[in-house]
Amino acid sequence: MDERFAGEWPDHRALVRVELDAYAAAGVDGDLPTRCVPWTVTDVTRHLAATFERFVAMLEQGRRGNFSPPFPREALDTENLRAVEQFTGDPDARLRAAAETFLDLATDPDEPMPHQLGVVPVGVQTLFGLADLAIHHDDVARAAGGAYQPAPEVVETLVAAYRRLGFWEESDPPVWASLVADRES
Numbered sequence: 001m002d003e004r005f006a007g008e009w010p011d012h013r014a015l016v017r018v019e020l021d022a023y024a025a026a027g028v029d030g031d032l033p034t035r036c037v038p039w040t041v042t043d044v045t046r047h048l049a050a051t052f053e054r055f056v057a058m059l060e061q062g063r064r065g066n067f068s069p070p071f072p073r074e075a076l077d078t079e080n081l082r083a084v085e086q087f088t089g090d091p092d093a094r095l096r097a098a099a100e101t102f103l104d105l106a107t108d109p110d111e112p113m114p115h116q117l118g119v120v121p122v123g124v125q126t127l128f129g130l131a132d133l134a135i136h137h138d139d140v141a142r143a144a145g146g147a148y149q150p151a152p153e154v155v156e157t158l159v160a161a162y163r164r165l166g167f168w169e170e171s172d173p174p175v176w177a178s179l180v181a182d183r184e185s
Contacts, residue, residue, distance in 0.1 A: 002118050004165050009109040009123025012130055015154055019133035020099050022150070023048070023140075024092065032143040041140045043084050045091040050083035051132055052098035055125055059105055062113035073116045102129065127161045130154065138180050149176055 030042035039047065058070055071079050109123030134150045141148040155176045162168040 002120075005118075005120050005124055009121050009127075011109045011123065012126050012157055013103045013106060015157060016099065016103055016126060016130045016133065019130055019137065019150060019154060020096070022148075023133050023137045024096065026137060026140055026148075028140045028144045032140075034139045034143045036136070036139050039084065041143050042091060044136050044140055045095055046084045046087040047080055048132060048136055049091050049095035049098055050087055051080075052095060052102050052129060054083070055102045055129060056098060056105065058115060058125070059102065059111075059113045059122065062111075062119075067112065067114045067119050069114055069116045069118065071116055076116060099129070099133075124161075124165070127158070131158055131161075134158065135180055 028041045030040060030045070032041045033039075034041055034044055036044055036047075054070060061067075061070075103126075106122045106126055109121060109126065111122045112119045113122055113125060115125065134148070134154055137150070138148040159168070
């Protein structure tokens with residue numbers, strides 16, 4: 001396991017559920033284009049549903065003793081585009097079901113699971129899910145002409161995780177705008 005993933009990880013499933021509920025309640029027109037080109041709001045929800053379904057599959061794969069990555073690290077964008085293109089069914093229902101299934105299974109934040117970055121603890125994967133929900137909530141809110149600001153606890157949790165994982169330096173400003181700044185283009 002990569003050294004930056006070592007150590008104990010807190011259980012942030014409750015925060016993921018808060019963000020899941022907030023995303024579900026957003027009620028943004030699904031046909032609006034987002035800054036996640038070429039996706040609409042509905043496509044972003046498809047992406048989130050497929051992502052949490054992948055989390056479930058990776059956790060179950062690891063529990064069977066197979067820790068091989070689901071795809072190469074550099075293929076994330078291609079995998080995300082493929083998953084959205086091949087998506088069928090109700091994205092809202094599938095997102096809720098997949099996220100709840102993952103959160104119900106993710107009882108030990110230090111349990112190892114396969115990931116495109118290598119083997120990661122479930123707690124890190126949970127944080128990746130939290131970040132996806134919060135950041136994509138901002139994407140869909142902006143499609144409707146607004147913005148999204150998660151609760152301070154969510155921002156603090158993500159900032160601490162980004163710093164611990166080496167995605168941010170201590171000098172980087174710990175504000176929500178910094179988390180979504182690269183998406184402004």
